[in-house]
Amino acid sequence: MAKVRAELFVELFREQSVPLIKYLTSRFRxxxxxxxxxxxxxxxxxxxxxxxxxxxxxxxFQTASNLAIDRVRRSSLEQRFTDATFADDDDGHPSAERxxxxxxxxxxxxxxxxxxxxxxxxxxxxxxxxxxSYVEIAHALGVSTSMVEKYIIRALRHFRDRLDA
Amino acid sequence: MSFxxxxxxxxxPLAADDAAVEWFARLRSDAVDASERARFAAWLAADARHRxxxxxIVRLWRQLAAVRAIAASSASAD
Numbered sequence: 001m002a003k004v005r006a007e008l009f010v011e012l013f014r015e016q017s018v019p020l021i022k023y024l025t026s027r028f029r030x031x032x033x034x035x036x037x038x039x040x041x042x043x044x045x046x047x048x049x050x051x052x053x054x055x056x057x058x059x060x061f062q063t064a065s066n067l068a069i070d071r072v073r074r075s076s077l078e079q080r081f082t083d084a085t086f087a088d089d090d091d092g093h094p095s096a097e098r099x100x101x102x103x104x105x106x107x108x109x110x111x112x113x114x115x116x117x118x119x120x121x122x123x124x125x126x127x128x129x130x131x132x133s134y135v136e137i138a139h140a141l142g143v144s145t146s147m148v149e150k151y152i153i154r155a156l157r158h159f160r161d162r163l164d165a
Numbered sequence: 166m167s168f169x170x171x172x173x174x175x176x177x178p179l180a181a182d183d184a185a186v187e188w189f190a191r192l193r194s195d196a197v198d199a200s201e202r203a204r205f206a207a208w209l210a211a212d213a214r215h216r217x218x219x220x221x222i223v224r225l226w227r228q229l230a231a232v233r234a235i236a237a238s239s240a241s242a243d
Contacts, residue, residue, distance in 0.1 A: 084219075
C-alpha cells in the first residue's frame with residue numbers, strides 16, 4: 001500500500017508541480033510566495049494519512065488555495081496593525097471633553113515620566129516627544145539600539161500601569 | 166532580537182499584553198525584517214486576545230502624545 005501511495009504521489013508531483021506554481025503565481029504575483037506555498041501544500045499532501053483521496057489533484061489545489069488565502073489574510077491583518085503602530089497623534093480639532101482628558105493625562109504622564117530611570121526617560125521622550133529613531137537615540141545616549149528598544153518597552157509598561165490602559 | 170523566542174511563546178508564554186508591548190517596540194525600530202513581520206502576522210492571527218492587546222498599546226501610544234508637549238516645554242526651559 002505504501003508503495004502504491006508513494007507512486008501516486010510521485011506521479012501527481014510530476015504532473016502537477018508546474019501547474020500548481022503557475023496557478024499560485026497567477027493569484028499572487030510574488031513568485032517566492034507561490035513557491036513557498038506550493039512547497040507547503042506538497043508537504044501536506046505527503047503527510048496525509050488517508051491515501052484514498054477521491055481527487056488528489058483537487059485536494060492539492062484546494063490546500064494550496066487555502067494556504068494562499070490564509071497568507072493574504074495574515075499579511076493584510078499585519079499591515080493594518082503595523083500602520084496603526086505608526087499612525088501618530090490625532091491632530092483633529094479636539095472637543096472640550098477631549099481637552100480636559102488631555103490635560104488630565106498630561107499631568108499623569110508628566111508624573112509617570114519622573115518615575116522612570118534617567119536614560120529610559122530620556123529615550124522615551126526623544127522617541128515619543130521628538131520623533132527620534134532608535135538609532136539616533138542610541139547615538140545620543142551612547143547605548144545600543146537594542147537597549148533603546150528595551151527602554152521603550154520598559155517605559156510603555158510603566159505608562160500602561162500608571163494610565164491604567 | 167534576543168527575546169524573540171519568548172515572543173513565539175515556545176519557552177515562556179508571555180501574557181498577551183506584554184507580548185503586545187514588545188511587538189510594538191520592535192515594529193518601531195529601524196530594522197524589522199520579513200521573517201519578523203511574518204512572525205508578527207502569525208502572532209496577530211493566532212488569537213483575538215493578541216489583537217485586543219495590541220490595540221490597547223496603540224491607544225496608549227496615542228494617549229502618550231502628551232509627551233510632545235512635555236518635550237517641547239522642557240526644551241524651551243533649557
